[in-house]
Amino acid sequence: MPVTIYDVAKKAGVGIGTVSRVINNSPRITRKTKAKVLRAIRELNYQPHTSAQSLARRKANTIGCIIPYFAGYFYSELLHGIQRKLREFEYALILYSVDIQQSKEFFLRRALQERRVDGILFVSMEISQRYVDKFLSTGLPIVLVNSFHSALDSITVDSTEGAYIATKHLIELGYTRIAMIDGQLKSIPARLRFEGFKKALQQHGFHFDKRYFVVCDFSEEADGFNKEAGYLAMQKLLDLGEEMPRAVFVSSDIQAIGVMQAIKERDFVVPDDIAIIGFDDIELAQYVGLTTMRQPILEMGELAVKRLMERIIRKDRSEFKHNFRTQLVVRESCGAYKNK
Amino acid sequence: MPVTIYDVAKKAGVGIGTVSRVINNSPRITRKTKAKVLRAIRELNYQPHTSAQSLARRKANTIGCIIPYFAGYFYSELLHGIQRKLREFEYALILYSVDIQQSKEFFLRRALQERRVDGILFVSMEISQRYVDKFLSTGLPIVLVNSFHSALDSITVDSTEGAYIATKHLIELGYTRIAMIDGQLKSIPARLRFEGFKKALQQHGFHFDKRYFVVCDFSEEADGFNKEAGYLAMQKLLDLGEEMPRAVFVSSDIQAIGVMQAIKERDFVVPDDIAIIGFDDIELAQYVGLTTMRQPILEMGELAVKRLMERIIRKDRSEFKHNFRTQLVVRESCGAYKNK
DNA sequence: TAGTTAACTGGAAGCGCTTCCAAGTATATT
DNA sequence: AATATACTTGGAAGCGCTTCCAGTTAACTA
Missing domain, CATH: 3.40.50.2300 (Response regulator)
Structure with missing residues (x-):
């Protein structure tokens, strides 16, 4: 029932490989063929099946965010920054919110093996050495946000x-x-x-x-x-x-x-x-x-995504640490104004 | 490199079909065979590949939430309720946050065709008749939250x-x-x-x-x-x-x-x-x-998930509307206490 | 004990894509 | 014009699972 790459190929009078190349913006395709395929895609209102792509590419185009059960400004704002930056890439965001201690590990384990995400943002929680090792050995990109480990990319606040x-x-x-x-x-x-x-x-x-x-x-x-x-x-x-x-x-x-x-x-x-x-x-x-x-919460979220993407896309394996600085905001509760 | 169902089958000395049945809790399997398979799974630390499962099952075990670029208590709290309820099911949550008008439609279109999600929570935004029709004709479950349309499940506040x-x-x-x-x-x-x-x-x-x-x-x-x-x-x-x-x-x-x-x-x-x-x-x-x-924001989120799951799992096609009532919270800004 | 029937199990086919390889076509070179 | 070279293109194979069908085994029945 749903339209597949075969339908598009048939309609455009080309092979499925060609359609795939068009979808993926391969340069090795003539302008004319590309136009034909694009027209067929539009007419059939075709959209690739994400799971099939993930399976064939061995890549999910998705990142996961493991975050404490957020109810609060900090997490809301952080997520805001994450989403904002993520928009630059065509990646989806899966949210895993952690309520009990145990579920943190549960999500980490799944993330490592389900191959549903290409990278992980791990927020505000400590990560055990056992999982650090696992991430290092599998090479699944991970960035710690508001948390620190010497062997992993970490974005912190001083x-x-x-x-x-x-x-x-x-x-x-x-x-x-x-x-x-x-x-x-x-x-x-x-x-x-x-x-x-x-x-x-x-x-x-x-x-x-x-x-x-x-x-x-x-x-x-x-x-x-x-x-x-x-x-x-x-x-x-x-x-x-x-x-x-x-x-x-x-x-x-x-x-x-x-x-x-x-x-x-x-x-x-x-x-x-x-x-x-x-x-x-x-x-x-x-x-x-x-x-x-x-x-600088928003900036932390943005930087986290930027860095994670470098690891995923450019396979940058260097070690990244960033320590944001805080800023004193003077209001009334310390009597600063009165003393003048 | 990663361990597949074939590895498990070989290790357990059974066929892949049997392994699959164990994974999916099929009843038609002897206790003994099941034990063998489970042991192999544990020893190999096997976890099914989500994309492959989605592809074969034609089902993603994921829901999407299309929500205005949240920065604020309402959305944070709503998401909280959604996640809390979602935990009862083994479903993942993909977050699509909408900043500009156009992207709302963009996400709806994708949701309808990518087959990456089994259902949609559509929050606080109006949905055009065009998309209402599309959802009705494809049958992709959708629940409107804090929004209303006569032909779709809607959870609102009075x-x-x-x-x-x-x-x-x-x-x-x-x-x-x-x-x-x-x-x-x-x-x-x-x-x-x-x-x-x-x-x-x-x-x-x-x-x-x-x-x-x-x-x-x-x-x-x-x-x-x-x-x-x-x-x-x-x-x-x-x-x-x-x-x-x-x-x-x-x-x-x-x-x-x-x-x-x-x-x-x-x-x-x-x-x-x-x-x-x-x-x-x-x-x-x-x-x-x-x-x-x-x-009752938290309750709205929970009810939304509950209802969406009924549509997805039980294929319940009945029309669902719920109008939550608000509650007066008296504090000082109206002088209610003074007047007594 | 032989014949039925019911309960398991193995594995081919198929989900919809990407990618590699071989074949085809256009262009450049002598 | 003939040959070499460089692009394009078609489609088989394969990604890792589920599921159906057929075969096998166990459990009954007469």
Whole structure:
């Protein structure tokens, strides 16, 4: 019933090889033959069968994106960038969203063997050495986004520097009792941000007070990067009473939202009583006047696709690393404007 | 190099047909043979080639989702629901994101002929009669989400009722000079929401004043459902001076954000000077205290997949329509709490 | 025990394409 | 004009699966 390459060949009065060459823009074809075939294609409204092409070409013209169950600005925006760049190539995007730990590996395994995708974008998750080896040995292109592994292409954000800048910002505004609220330390960004925080303190002659460092490990499942965790963490700091910090670097904006809620509930005011600086610059941040570190999310998505395509199309095997820098976005939550 | 069904067959000492039957869970196979084959599969780490399966089965085990270039809570959340439900089936999701008008048709055409997907979720866009006919004649399953066509399965939100409830809420709070800011009327929801607005006014004995109805048609490309458009529209209303409305129903939360900005800039206060009610209940709404109409976005996504799968798997050809109801979420922007 | 019947199993054919090779055709060279 | 050379073209083979048909084996039945 559906029209195949044979129908087109018959209609155009040529062989199927010729039709195939036209479809694939082969140069070895006369202008005249090409015109004939194109007309037949148009008249029959022919479109090649993707699966048949994939099978014969041993190439799917599709990439996969393995991404945590996204509900949030970061993933939405990243996907936006990915799609935008992907449009330049005639590739489809298959989305694998990961909810539980186990399914991450499940998708990786499938991606490696189903031959349904020509490459993988692996977002915001750690990849085990076992799979790193598999990707290296099969040669299936993979790019890590917002994640890092020394042997694989990685696109990251310089969390350490971002945290350093954020902390420094607080220091320069004159705050001295500075705390940090972090995500769970099993997360790489959480660790890096902690490092940047410590470095800034140290380089400015502050000593690190562990009462002023709260990790959001209130729940097993989550990674601590959420509103509720921020809320709980801030309560711990507020419980210090007189000793409570006067400025807090929070490892993500979404946590900072919870933090601000906790502060408000105790009738303190941001930034008058406590200054808050976040990380991410999610959409919400501007509405609550949160000073934060912006990540170039859209650009990350675009670069990820660009790089993955180089691996796929040009078979570029060199090792690619890119560390995006964050940018300080000053709003009201640290009192920067008031101090002037 | 990659392991095929022949390798498995040889290793297990059976025919390829038998291996295929094991893969596809055919019942006509003895327990013993099955065990042999399964062992071989495991030992060789075999995984069927998806494209080959699609070709032979004439079935892709994949659905496509044609969705406006999403950057926003609505689409992110919808996709979330879609993925969640899709996990119950062993189907992959291909994302086609539409930026320009033309590409919508481009994807529809491809979906119809590439045989790469077994069904389509078509989100938030109008579909031309031409394509409706094509889908009906080819029988390729399609479900419209947040969009409507009499001849196709449609999952919608009752915009008219939502607008009616929102407007009624304002009326019941005692406001009399009530305006509406709407998206461009080429959009169906914009028209429906306008209808609900008018109906509420009428049923409560108000007359419709066209100075109090502003359509966001400031730009050709966009549909008016954005912050900037809301901002500009509100300025128009504020320009009425003494005559300006005391309450505004805004057709979407994101516009309402712009509206609130405009109000603030002129040193008016929400809700004291002007009450604002939105539509959508985006994440932001709770942070700015915006009273609004909530749409069950996640449920829409899940239902869409459920229905599409019924069409695909059970070949259910009946016509399906579902109109979700919205729900009033009262926050501070209408002064509801104050009036008590 | 022989004859039926039912249940498995093997593998050829076919899904719709790409690609390689051989054959055909046009063009250049002597 | 005859030959060598360079392009084009047709179509068989093959990509890795499913499925149908025929053959084989096991399970009943009389």
